[in-house]
Amino acid sequence: MIRLLATDVDGTLIHSDHVTISARTREAFLAASEAGIVVTAVSGRQPYSIAALVRGTALEGPAIGSNGSVAMHLSTGELFFEEILDVDAQRTLVEAMRARFPGVRAVSVRDGGNTYLAEHGYSGPQDPGAQSAAWEVVHRFADLDEVLAAGSVKLVLKHDDVEPRALLAAARELAVPGCHPTISGAPFLEVAREGVTKASGLASVCTHLGIDASEVMVFGDNVNDVEMLRWAGVGVAMGNATPEALAAADRVTLTNDADGVAQVIEGLLGDAAHGTPRA
Template sequence: MSSPATGSLSALRQAQGPTAADRDETRSASTGAASGSRIRLIATDLDGTLLDPTGHVTARTRAALDAARAAGIVVVPVTARQPIGLRAIAAEAGFAGWALCGNGAYGIHLGTHEQLFGSEIAVPVQQRIARELAAQVPDLLFASVREAGEVFVAQAGYAEVAALGDHKRDPRTMGAVPLTEVLLAPSLKLVVRHASMSPAEIFAVLGTLDQTGFAATLSGAPFVEVMAEGVTKASGLALLCAELGIEQDEVLAFGDALNDVEMLRWAGHGVAMANAEPAALAAADEVTASNAADGVAAVLERVLAV
């Protein structure tokens, strides 16, 4: 259990002036944002948010994260990435505890490798998705993330259109199996992409299907990400907070993309980056500087100075 933090959500709101919550009194009340609520957990997206445009943690941001941890605040990466992608920057950010991967599909401890929870897409559901999408969009390619994010099963042809940065995996290690094998076991995340069609276009087609059994989102990566029904970064964060005994209004969250929207709305105080997508900007209580200008650090420095 973390010790009381020095920052408070009420002070944060007063310091940063009018917010999206001021324009939406219903949402503010629903999050239980009571005066004096302490920040006990910081939930942060990585790409486009915590990391700079080169994909690294700046010295200023690392210092702010360390100061938050020293104040007894739990710092949790909440990301679309799998553990392999987290390990690439864990040392830079000082991440050694709980992390939420696959857009909230599962929670893992980076130190002990314990899996707190995992939500998988049922085999019949992902088979239906592939079948119904194929009827409208030819030549789609699929990959399945399994077993605490350590197993990646890619359809033949997927590696040819993938880059190292897409999944933080060398495409030569992705394998190449028939689509039937990709869909043969439940997935923590099902990835859908096309050699020439944009993720937004695929996402739009996916939105016309019966949504029973799955949820889909975009993270800014060159593919669509599909999780089990009800899975979002907010759902994963709620499960972790319940485990840690942390209340919703004690959470400060940062994000920039469509897959961050639910988390920004759910948290006691949601902060969008200046470079965020319109949906994330609309969901947040506050907009900070861009990830290129240490926007996360700017907010944390202000909170911890209260």
């Protein structure tokens, strides 16, 4: 029996315009919630961005942001937890990455995801979700010493001429203690505290709710979803998923633009109505 549905956002819940949640998908999550299933979003985005996207849907309750580093109730703003990347660890990683890729620039995401401190010279949006904010947030530039002076819920590293996968390969090879690097489809590397992933964040929430991993179904499409897809009782990869996500999943559905999440939820609820809940 599935008691909790958790969905990634970009490439999974929303269409490729990075904005649209279809009426079909909204209705599917509402039906699941009305059936007594807990529904939640788990994203690399920050809570303020998730909240703006899911406003008016059944997903406006607890959500997990920053790849598992932050959990917050989107309607009340209550912060459940935040996991902080240590100052020494992030500084060591940045110095090592800059030695390999001169021109790497850093962004520190802080304060439950509400503050972005970007290094001077950083180009492009500090957060792809910044255009949609449910409440006021801070985005400003500073010298690198200030950017790295406090711990981060997420550290972003970007190089204008180096692909995120190359940055990820280098960060994994460096294996700096205290750091967990990943990518999400955004044009940069994302780093959390060691041991912090979407799976760890979701596990914490499920422990609080008394829900076992076997009772969880998750949806994802990218590298930062792999741990979550493996951890859950049922991991569902999107038809547009990366090879890593496809390999980690138990099932594959349609693409995000074809409402693959809604298709699976509709099947789950249909089976439950006939007395054969899908595992």
